[in-house]
Amino acid sequence: MRADYQELIDEVSALLGTPATLEGRDFALIAFGAHESEDDRVMDPVRTRSILRRRSPPAVRAWFERFGIATARAPVRIPPEPAAGVLTGRICLPVRHGSVVYGYIWLLDDDVLTLDDPRLDDAMATAGRIGTLLAEEARAGARLGELLHALLAEAGQGAADALAEALGPAAEGPLTLVAVTPWPVTQRGEPADVPTAPPGALALCLMPGGQAHGRVAPAAPAALAALTRPGTARAVAERLRGGATAGIGGTGHGPEDLPGAWRQALAAARAAGAEDRLGAVAAWAALGPYRLLTALPEGAPDPAVAPLLAPGHRELARTAETFLDHAGQAARTAAALGIHRQTLYYRLSRVERLTGLDLGSGADRLLLHMALKAARLRP
Numbered sequence: 229m230r231a232d233y234q235e236l237i238d239e240v241s242a243l244l245g246t247p248a249t250l251e252g253r254d255f256a257l258i259a260f261g262a263h264e265s266e267d268d269r270v271m272d273p274v275r276t277r278s279i280l281r282r283r284s285p286p287a288v289r290a291w292f293e294r295f296g297i298a299t300a301r302a303p304v305r306i307p308p309e310p311a312a313g314v315l316t317g318r319i320c321l322p323v324r325h326g327s328v329v330y331g332y333i334w335l336l337d338d339d340v341l342t343l344d345d346p347r348l349d350d351a352m353a354t355a356g357r358i359g360t361l362l363a364e365e366a367r368a369g370a371r372l373g374e375l376l377h378a379l380l381a382e383a384g385q386g387a388a389d390a391l392a393e394a395l396g397p398a399a400e401g402p403l404t405l406v407a408v409t410p411w412p413v414t415q416r417g418e419p420a421d422v423p424t425a426p427p428g429a430l431a432l433c434l435m436p437g438g439q440a441h442g443r444v445a446p447a448a449p450a451a452l453a454a455l456t457r458p459g460t461a462r463a464v465a466e467r468l469r470g471g472a473t474a475g476i477g478g479t480g481h482g483p484e485d486l487p488g489a490w491r492q493a494l495a496a497a498r499a500a501g502a503e504d505r506l507g508a509v510a511a512w513a514a515l516g517p518y519r520l521l522t523a524l525p526e527g528a529p530d531p532a533v534a535p536l537l538a539p540g541h542r543e544l545a546r547t548a549e550t551f552l553d554h555a556g557q558a559a560r561t562a563a564a565l566g567i568h569r570q571t572l573y574y575r576l577s578r579v580e581r582l583t584g585l586d587l588g589s590g591a592d593r594l595l596l597h598m599a600l601k602a603a604r605l606r607p
Contacts, residue, residue, distance in 0.1 A: 232361055233250055233258050233259040233358060233361065234259045236250075236259075236354055236357060236358050236361075237249070237250045237258075237259040237260065237261050237333070237358075238261055239354055240261070240321075240333060240351050240354050240355075241261030243347055243350055243351055243354070244335060244341065244347055244348075244351055246335050246336060246338065246340075246341075247260070247261040247335075247336065248260070248261045248333050248334065248335055249261070249333070249334040250323070250331060250332070250333055250334075250358065251331055251332050251334065252330065252331045252362070252423075252424035253298070253329055253330055253331050253332070253424070254421075254423045254424050255289050255332075256423060256424045256426065256467075258331065258424075285313065287312040287313055288312055288313055288314055290312070291306070291309045291312040291314055292306055292314075292318070292320065292332075295320070297320045297322055297329075297332060298322075298329055299329070300320070300322045300329075301322065301324065302322075302343075302352070303319050303320065303321050303343050303348050303351075303352065304319070304320045304322070305317065305318075305319055305320075305337060305343060306318045306319070306320060306337075316336050316337065317336075317337035318334050318335065318336065318337050319334075319335040319337050319341060319343075319348075320332050320333070320334060320335075321333035321334075321335070321348070321351055321352055321355045322355065323355045323356075323358050323359045323362065324355070324356065324359045325356070325359035325360050325362065325363035326363070328363065330358075330359050330362035330363055330366065331358065331359070331362055333351070333355055333358070369425050369431065369432065371394060372391070372394055372395070372430065372431035372455075373422065373431050373432050373433040374433070375387065375390050375391040375394055375431070376391060376431045376432075376433045376453060376455055376486075377433040377434070377435065377453075378390070378391075379391050379483060379486055379487065380433070380435060380453060380486065380487060380490050381435070385484065387483075388482070388483040388484040388486075389483075391483040391486075392482060392483045395430065395431075395483070398430055399482060399483055400481075400482065401479075401480060401481040401482050401485075402457065402458050402479045402480065402481060403430075403455060403456070403457065403458075403479070403480045403481075403482070403483070403485070403486065403489070404455075404456060404457070404458045404461050404476060404477050404478065404479050404480060404489050404493075405453055405454065405455055405456070405476075405477045405486060405489045405490045405492075405493045406429075406453070406454040406456060406461055406464055406465045406468065406474055406475070406476055406477075406493055407451050407452070407453060407454075407474065407475045407477070407490065407493035407494045407496070407497045408451060408452040408454070408465065408468050408469045408470075408472050408473075408474045408497065409449055409450070409451035409452070409472060409473065409474075409475075409494065409497045409498075409501075410449030410450065410451070410472055411434065411449065411450040411451055411452045411472065412470070412472075413450070419434055419436060419450040422434050422452065423452075423468065425454075426463075426464055426467040426468060427460075427463075427464075427467075428456050428457065428460030428461075428463055428464045429454045429455065429456050429460075429464050429468075430455045430456060430457075431454070431455040432452060432453065432454050432455075432468075433452075433453050434450060434451075434452055434453075435450065435451045435452070435453050435490075436450050451494060451497070452468060453490060453493075454468060455486070458476075458479050461476045461511075462476065462509055462511075465509045466509060469508065469509065472497075473497050473498075473500035473501040473508050473509070473510070474496075474497055474500065474508065474509045474510075475492070475493040475494060475495065475496025475497030475498070475499070475500060475509075475510050475511070475512065476493055476496055476509065476510070476511040476512060477489030477490060477491070477492035477493035477496065477512050478492050478512050478513065492512035493512065495512065495515070495518070495519070495522035495523070496510040496511060496512045496515055496518075496522075497510070498522055498605055499515050499518035499521075499522055499605070502518070502601075502604035502605045503518065503601075503604060506518075517598075517601060518601070518605075521598065521601050521602050521605060522605060524602060526605075526606065529599055529602070529603055530595060530599045532583050532584055532585055532595065532596075532599075533583055533585075533595070533596060533599035533600070533603075535582050535583065536548065536579060536582055536583055536596075536600075537599075537600075537603050541582065543575075544575055544578055544579050544582065545600060545603075546565075547561075547565060547572065547575045547576065547579070548575075548576070548579045548596060548600060549597070549600045549601075550564050550565055551572070551576060551587075552593060552596065552597040552600070556587070556593065558572055558573070579596075583596065
């Protein structure tokens with residue numbers, strides 16, 4: 229269906245003689261027309277960022293929405309606003325189906341088109357065709373999202389069978405899940421709406437409180453679940469995550485494997501938020517020790533290590549963790565911390581006195597290392 233949108237937006241561009249851009253109602257980029265002009269205004273910064281980042285920035289969206297585009301039924305002219313980064317004016321064609329706006333077609337306003345230009349009537353007719361397609365896609369996506377939510381919340385075979393039937397051939401796999409968390413909340417403290425599914429996402433649903441497999445962790449933030457193929461999972465995660473972290477679960481061979489993949493995706497997202505080296509998008513397969521650590525029950529730290537985790541001992545905790553990360557090699561640890569080796573030995577002796585652990589003991593080292601890594605996973 230994405231090819232249909234591209235063909236239709238190219239049709240609008242050809243009709244009006246200007247590059248057109250199609251965005252969903254959440255301002256996510258869907259399609260854009262090519263341009264042949266050498267005019268710098270065609271490469272307007274907002275248009276360029278929208279194409280490169282696949283979404284308009286918040287300040288731009290706020291400026292556009294001030295002109296009533298969400299309820300408009302006819303083309304809307306929007307003036308430039310340099311303070312919001314909008315250096316060139318726009319004409320917005322609302323993409324509607326019935327009483328609902330499903331997206332927007334954007335035209336750079338070069339003062340050639342007037343709002344009573346008959347070509348805009350033809351362009352609005354094309355916008356209506358796009359609106360019908362988007363409405364059909366939204367209905368299908370909403371149904372798949374409901375079925376995915378039911379499967380992840382209940383993990384019943386009936387829910388797996390229903391999702392498999394709705395997915396059709398895509399249900400044969402391979403499949404995986406992306407978890408994006410924390411999902412943003414509105415000013416009323418409610419989870420934000422589920423966005424338009426990006427290319428590669430088969431279904432999206434919101435899991436309040438990190439709900440998974442019939443369990444709810446009250447302290448956990450809401451998470452967005454995205455059903456996708458393993459090969460497109462990272463691209464989907466990058467498109468959806470915004471400023472949050474995202475995790476990619478293991479590969480499943482059908483809907484019945486998705487509850488397990490969801491738990492893995494949530495664990496990977498938690499690990500991504502705890503460990504910088506994993507990046508903002510972490511895959512379950514690449515978590516290393518965090519595959520075990522994220523499975524541990526959340527609770528108070530080990531009593532021996534708890535004193536080291538007090539705010540006043542952050543530098544000692546960092547020293548101990550770096551020492552253990554470097555397999556107890558003093559030279560490498562001192563170099564990583566930028567301190568003299570004697571300073572390192574002094575700090576490590578303080579760690580031993582504070583915890584009562586012997587850093588010459590493999591078992592004590594394992595306990596300390598696990599406790600320090602697990603502490604990163606706590607909110």
